[in-house]
Amino acid sequence: xxxxxxxxxxxxxxxxxVEVPQPEPGPGEVLIRTVATSINPVDDKTRExxxxxxxxxxxxxxxxxxxxxxxxxxxxxxxxGERVIAMSHHLSSGRGTWADLVALPAExxxxxxxxxxxxxxxxxxxxxxxxxQTLDWLEASAGQRLLIAGAAGAVGGLALQIxxxxxxxxxxxxxxxxxxxxxxxxxxxxxxxxRDGFEDRGYDAVFDTxxxxxxxxxxxGGRYASVATQAxxxxxxxxxxxxxTVNQVREDGTGLGxxxxxxxxxxxxxxxxxxxxxxxxxxxHERFLAGSLAGKIVVAF
Ligand SMILES: NC(=O)c1ccc[n+]([C@@H]2O[C@H](COP(=O)([O-])OP(=O)(O)OC[C@H]3O[C@@H](n4cnc5c(N)ncnc54)[C@H](OP(=O)(O)O)[C@@H]3O)[C@@H](O)[C@H]2O)c1
Numbered sequence: 001x002x003x004x005x006x007x008x009x010x011x012x013x014x015x016x017x018v019e020v021p022q023p024e025p026g027p028g029e030v031l032i033r034t035v036a037t038s039i040n041p042v043d044d045k046t047r048e049x050x051x052x053x054x055x056x057x058x059x060x061x062x063x064x065x066x067x068x069x070x071x072x073x074x075x076x077x078x079x080x081g082e083r084v085i086a087m088s089h090h091l092s093s094g095r096g097t098w099a100d101l102v103a104l105p106a107e108x109x110x111x112x113x114x115x116x117x118x119x120x121x122x123x124x125x126x127x128x129x130x131x132x133q134t135l136d137w138l139e140a141s142a143g144q145r146l147l148i149a150g151a152a153g154a155v156g157g158l159a160l161q162i163x164x165x166x167x168x169x170x171x172x173x174x175x176x177x178x179x180x181x182x183x184x185x186x187x188x189x190x191x192x193x194x195r196d197g198f199e200d201r202g203y204d205a206v207f208d209t210x211x212x213x214x215x216x217x218x219x220x221g222g223r224y225a226s227v228a229t230q231a232x233x234x235x236x237x238x239x240x241x242x243x244x245t246v247n248q249v250r251e252d253g254t255g256l257g258x259x260x261x262x263x264x265x266x267x268x269x270x271x272x273x274x275x276x277x278x279x280x281x282x283x284x285h286e287r288f289l290a291g292s293l294a295g296k297i298v299v300a301f
Contacts, residue, residue, distance in 0.1 A: 002301075003099035004281050007059040009049025012285035017278065020061075025103040031072035032084060032102050032109070036122035036275075038065045038296045039288045040154070042091070045230070047285070054091060061096030064088055066104070067112055067122035068301075076106035083112040085260070087125035089251050098281070100301060110256035113263035120270040121263075123154070123296040128259040128268075130227055130249040131159035135166075137247055138205040138223045142167030147198055147217050150209030151188060152179035154296055155227060158259075158268065159207050161186050165267035173198065173212060182294070186269070208234070218242050271295030 003020045025031040043062050045051055066086040070078045078084060086109040088095045088102070095104065112121045134155075140146045146163050150156040151172030163170050164187025172188035173195055174180060183191040192198075198217040205223045206214060211231025218224050221241040226234050227249075234244035262268040273295035276284035281299060288297045 001100035002278060003061050003096070004063065004278070005059050005061050006047055009047065012047070012282045012289070014047060015062075015281050015285060017281065020099065022101050023099075023103040025072055025074055027074070028076070028105055028107075029074055029103045030070060030076050030078055030084070030106050030109050031074075032066060032068040032086065032104065033071050034066055034068045034097065034100055034102055034301045035118040036067045036298055036300050037063050037097050038122045038298050039284060040064055040126050042126075044285065044288060046091070050230070051091065056091065056094035060094070061099060062090065063096040063098035064090050064126045065122050066097040066102055066125065067118040068102070071101065074106070076109070078106065078109065078111075083118060083121075084109050085112045085121050085125050085256055086110070086253070087129055087249070087251055087256065089249070098278075098299070105251070107253050108251040110253045110260055113260045115264045115266070116270055119275055119298050119300060120272055122298050123270050123272060124158075124259055124263070125256060126249060127154040127296075128158050129252055129255050130155045130247070131162055132255050132259060133249060133252065134207055134225050134227055134247045135159055135163055137245060138207060138225050140166070140168045140205045140207075143169070144204040145169050145171070145202070146205045146207060147171050147173070147201070147203040147214065148188075148207045148209070149173040149195075149212035149214055150175070151191070152182045153209050156207070156209040157182065157186065157271065159209075160188055161268050162262060163187070165262060171198070171201070171203070173214070176292075178294070215242075272298050274298070275300050
């Protein structure tokens with residue numbers, strides 16, 4: 001079977017399509033035929049060697065997101081032929097999803113949405129779980145005021161829609177004028193590109209997706225979560241009673257099931273900027289790197 005592998009770090013031209021043996025699913029694992037995956041910032045950082053210590057050893061198969069068809073369900077309760085999505089925590093497990101067949105723990109897998117194609121569904125697992133788990137940490141509930149920094153990105157755009165569906169009042173910082181309409185259309189009340197526009201607004205919670213560190217925006221006693229690991233820790237706000245974290249995404253089939261329901265009930269709309277074939281993996285990374293995206297880069301198998 002085919003897999004995307006690197007044997008050294010560097011620019012997209014280090015990505016190689018290689019023939020490797022099929023995985024044998026172990027106890028509790030589901031064997032899935034990959035239909036599509038997508039590119040996340042962590043894949044880019046892993047490829048260029050920016051993760052450093054803690055990355056799996058070379059040669060390394062890449063990939064976190066997966067949408068596909070169950071080939072061997074084992075004793076998981078999934079059915080052969082069922083459409084599923086999954087997120088593999090590639091950095092901790094080394095199980096990259098950019099391969100024709102992938103064996104993953106059943107707990108990391110969920111039924112795919114019926115209302116979306118598998119190409120669209122491949123955009124959901126990593127950014128969706130990051131959005132969901134971070135909103136849960138923020139305890140953002142109906143009627144509360146939430147600010148999302150980077151609300152038109154992959155994580156921020158899903159967080160915006162999930163929070164809106166929960167009845168949270170969401171304001172948004174976006175990077176460009178072209179993103180303002182997206183944020184408004186997906187549930188944000190106040191949207192701006194001006195990072196100084198939020199001081200003294202007293203948000204119950206702030207969800208920071210790019211290391212904006214808008215610490216003046218959060219109310220005393222509030223919560224501030226960043227997911228921009230590489231931007232470093234959130235400043236200590238304990239003197240104001242503000243809890244802070246840099247949240248790290250976890251494998252979570254139950255969370256994926258929640259996301260699937262939100263897609264199927266129309267609360268969550270998925271965005272594909274462009275789709276590349278697996279043989280175009282280098283071009284797919286180049287497009288990801290070029291930026292100015294309005295949705296995710298999907299890779300079809
Ligand atoms: N900790 C975790 O477990 C975890 C999980 C997932 C992701 N992450 C990290 O979270 C970050 C976001 O991931 P993502 O997939 O959502 O990336 P993304 O799709 O690139 O989203 C980032 C968003 O932030 C915007 N942005 C960047 N700088 C800005 C600025 N100065 N002002 C306003 N907006 C700005 C970007 O706008 P443009 O489109 O104009 O650049 C983009 O819309 C990445 O660093 C990723 O590595 C961490």
